[in-house]
Amino acid sequence: MTDLPGTNEVHAQTNWRKAVATYTEPRVLQVLALGFASGLPLLLTYSTLQAWLATVGVRRSTLGAIALVGTAYSFKFVWAPLIDRVPPPLPLGRRRGWGITIQILLIGAILAMGSCDPKHNLSRMAVLAVVVAFLSASQDIVIDAWRVESLDSEQQAPGAAMIQSGYRIGMLAAGAGSLFIAASNGWFAAYATMAALLGVGLLVFVFGPEPKLPAEKSYVAHSVWQTILHALFKAVIEPFRDFMNRPLWLVILIAIFAYKMGEAMAGVMSTPLYISLGFSLPEIATASKIFGFFSIVTGALIGGVVTTRFGILRSLILCGILQAIGNLFFVLQAVGGHRVGYLALCVTAENLTGAMAGTALITWLSSLCSPAFTATQFALLSSLASLSRTVIASSGGVLSEKIGWTQFFALTSVVGLPSLLLILWIGSRGGFSKDYRKPAI
Template structure:
């Protein structure tokens, strides 16, 4: 009945959820999807896909775990983000688009160089190229995140976070499952070369997409050293000083670092677990492709809808609990052994809950940014989120060796609990707006 349907849309309940879904049809929200794809594609090439390559080549667990440190640039990208935020781009097609296209061209070359190496005799060279890929990937993230936050309106940040996560997680499936399929049939160089070619998806957005409006610049006419000091105050110290004026900012920093710690610890050891049980690359890839794809899309969209409907804080708590519980499926896999149904459950749980929690966290980080310092502040906040994935998760191989698979994955399940308790403490001391319409995301 058309009248009844329209009446529901105009009221609460189902109508509020419907309005949240309607925002995904906006052209600018849809434009974020391929950028999310470009952002997520390089990550696994220096993470679990590289771990699978090493495991097949006979590299030890401790070395595989230590290679998680090549992701260190993700944790420190805020150090060079002021340069990307303020300096003229190498390609003169706009501040965000020019930097984005230039970085992606360099990223293609670095990915090809990494794929041409042999882990049996060139581990040091692979470490250098992997760090370069991670550096360029982190740099493109600075541009993509600033582009997303600036091009979307405040009420589109939740759906935008869902789209960036959807593209990101799909890319992770392709650079994970897709790369494994290609590697099993044609070799590792072919796999990495294919991933490099797929980065052109993001280039198309930067070539043909709109350039976000730049915030107004404040010029005092200073020259010489005074001009340098003015630039440093605006581009470097300004974003950090602005963030530290926020109440409870130290607690917010700790929460961001710890929120996805358990997922990161489990993720770095997932591939070695599957391979040690006896799964082939084709089996892992097939399950990831069939199950992981749908779980990822559903999780990202569900995370965006939940964030829009319930508000950022409640979404973070709910999705964080689900994310922690999802690691229990690794325990099931370790106990159950070589069973494809358990592998399907494990992949589905990881992608569904990880995408939901990632979407909620992205919306939260976007909401924390000031319009005048978008790139630098978001780079700082997302760098903090990457600390757990790189610095702490790099010890995953050593812990898995000492504890065994089951105790290790039980540890990853409870690792996020302190972050959730801290978030509850923060929520009790801040004024959080929980919207009834599902359109207001800000907690300020």
């Protein structure tokens, strides 16, 4: 039967009202706070740390290598089963106990890193940055598990939106906020403030409830060794075996790894580019962090509309091409020099297109997870997607020194295009036959 005129619009308005109301529920608001805590540490070991080191004269090749400290985010799936199975030091429940423990250690590590002098203690600072990244990645494992297990089915999509929103707010605080504080009060004050702000997430774990999980099917083992092998199989082996039973799984992994490579290479050297062109820290904070924040949110929303309207395959291709075009604005910036208008345009284009591509990619990753292994498989796939940012992009400093800013950023606009060809090939082989137009959770 054909719907009456306006029926679809009425349904859409009703769904929108329900979604907005869900955002005000206490459990969903707690996810917003945890998203803030999740996003806060990232830039403290990435672009904010690069800005600190660049201002004291650290070489460009070293600035590019700083991206390697984020490798922990790419390999967090390795120790995720331990956090999922090993009892936490604090007997407050599996999620709350690990969450509180990790966040206390993370606060201490950030304070220690902020107290370093990069002119005399660069090695110690690098080690502490690795520790912060490791604890931050471990925190993400707990937060993702808490979110999925605490929210009911109707809260999962709003919870996913809240975790992303909180994450971006946390990155804004650690990016623009840290630069503003450092410009007036020094870098220790900036890092100490960020450590204090992590208390927002800590309060959620202290006062929030422990998720209630259904009892697992009992397993009768005849020895301790059998028990260990069974636990290892259920936690680690079975999720990977399930994914590798999927057709074209290896090609899918390669495409995921390469999809954001160009954006990663450009992003890791964006702050050093701005500083080399003579932009001050407040100028970078205003354009690259605050103004860029709204571009990211807008791009993510547009990416969601595009993915819903056209499906995941066409969205990955369209947004991937736009992402490549967005990187070309760095070439305009490098040629144009110290022009604030160019900076605003460059930041807007890169963040807008990158966020659109990110939404399409996250939707694809979510659709690839089997319901029985969502947490482990999503950790694996999201870690793989970020691997290019930490490993491949770390060569950006050396490469930009050899070929120059203009050629470097022109190169970043094309290195991700082979992944689009792989995605098209996967689509031609029926790899996108599933309906992917569901909320990513």
